[in-house]
Amino acid sequence: MPNRDSQHAIGNGGGVSPQPPEPAVLDQRFDGNGLYALRAAVSAHAAMSGAPDHVVEDVVVIANELASNAVRHGGGNGRLLMWRNATAVHCRVIDRGPGMSTAPTTVGTHRAPPRAPGGRGLWIVRQLSHNLDVATGPEGTTVTATVLLDNVQA
Amino acid sequence: MTTPTQVDALRDGDHACLTFSDAEERLDIVAAFVRDGLGQGHQVVCLTESLPPDRLSAELAWRAVPTEDCLRRGQLAVRTSDESWLAGGTLTAAKMIDLLAAQVEAARRDGYRGLRVTADMCWATRPVIAVDQLLVFEREAGRLFADGWLTAICQYDRQSFDPVTLAFATRAHPRAVAAIVYHEDPVLRICRQHSPPGIRLAGEIDFMRADVLDQALAETLRLDHHPQVNLSDLQFIDAAAAATIVRAAQSLPPDRRMTLVCRGVVQRMLALVGADDVPAVRLQVAHAEP
Numbered sequence: 033m034p035n036r037d038s039q040h041a042i043g044n045g046g047g048v049s050p051q052p053p054e055p056a057v058l059d060q061r062f063d064g065n066g067l068y069a070l071r072a073a074v075s076a077h078a079a080m081s082g083a084p085d086h087v088v089e090d091v092v093v094i095a096n097e098l099a100s101n102a103v104r105h106g107g108g109n110g111r112l113l114m115w116r117n118a119t120a121v122h123c124r125v126i127d128r129g130p131g132m133s134t135a136p137t138t139v140g141t142h143r144a145p146p147r148a149p150g151g152r153g154l155w156i157v158r159q160l161s162h163n164l165d166v167a168t169g170p171e172g173t174t175v176t177a178t179v180l181l182d183n184v185q186a
Numbered sequence: 187m188t189t190p191t192q193v194d195a196l197r198d199g200d201h202a203c204l205t206f207s208d209a210e211e212r213l214d215i216v217a218a219f220v221r222d223g224l225g226q227g228h229q230v231v232c233l234t235e236s237l238p239p240d241r242l243s244a245e246l247a248w249r250a251v252p253t254e255d256c257l258r259r260g261q262l263a264v265r266t267s268d269e270s271w272l273a274g275g276t277l278t279a280a281k282m283i284d285l286l287a288a289q290v291e292a293a294r295r296d297g298y299r300g301l302r303v304t305a306d307m308c309w310a311t312r313p314v315i316a317v318d319q320l321l322v323f324e325r326e327a328g329r330l331f332a333d334g335w336l337t338a339i340c341q342y343d344r345q346s347f348d349p350v351t352l353a354f355a356t357r358a359h360p361r362a363v364a365a366i367v368y369h370e371d372p373v374l375r376i377c378r379q380h381s382p383p384g385i386r387l388a389g390e391i392d393f394m395r396a397d398v399l400d401q402a403l404a405e406t407l408r409l410d411h412h413p414q415v416n417l418s419d420l421q422f423i424d425a426a427a428a429a430t431i432v433r434a435a436q437s438l439p440p441d442r443r444m445t446l447v448c449r450g451v452v453q454r455m456l457a458l459v460g461a462d463d464v465p466a467v468r469l470q471v472a473h474a475e476p
Contacts, residue, residue, distance in 0.1 A: 096424055146436055146459060152426075152459055159458060
């Protein structure tokens, strides 16, 4: 059931503010027709920030799945913020949709069977990221994924 | 201009023009033309220019043409333009027609049921060769095809020829071959693949185009017993589109299979949505760019 009362957050993120702790290397709004441009921008800016190729590839997949969720379930558009620090690349997608109907602690923790029409985006994001923060409520959803850089202990 | 036909609808005696800008599409159509000719007991001669003969042979073998056997017994020949058209210096239209007529006679003598020739025409853009001789040839060659013994596809790379020459060459051919394109926009192209039969995707795909992918998959499932879904030129696929492909494979009865040709992030995404768990799926890692 949708939780209409409060914002939920999991992981070690605690309360999630829309602004990243580091200067964003990318801050881009998108809708369904802008996903191709969003992927290109994420790829270019992640590479320019010095992330290795396989991290760039993971971040592009993560950004695309989070943005797709915002387009399909989160009101049709959203905003993506990406930043990096010494250990990781972080990708945050914010939408103003009606919020998730599944508890944020369990959403995407199981792989949807191929016959299921949807519900695999967050599962894939969980597979590729080191940490996932989900904050969702009637005002919208903010999801932040963290991808560690090579050979770095969190 | 003639309406383009599919390569598997060509008839003996056709003299067809293939204008292309996509290397995969050209090789697919050439492979289907060679495969069908070999299967019908024709001798097949491939004149190549942009790829050396051994590379073209490897590309044909990759596309399910029984290349090695047919090369060994002489039913298939793969040569450069220098070894054929251009051997012995200056080329004229009359000399090209004589060369082809001699090749037809040799094939007849050797007991073949026909001769198929496919030629990459980009040699004609070299500075020493007059394109006008090529155009005369394409116009005069008609009589060679009259008895249905010779069938040919002339390949014109749109990036090598100027538009005027291309337009003339297209008009000089009674037929044109092209792939069926299911979908094309600046980001994604989905077309029919002839050899091996199936569909080919190039560019990037996400859930916004899952409906056109679904339609193309439905068509290949209807037409092909063991369809190949060639994703080797696909740079990106999202989870929804990957699941669309896996669902199609899952719908196959136990005696059928679907081969997915892929690499890199596309290969990883297919694995993430569960392609490895579907018995009908055969994963084939794509080779390097042609």
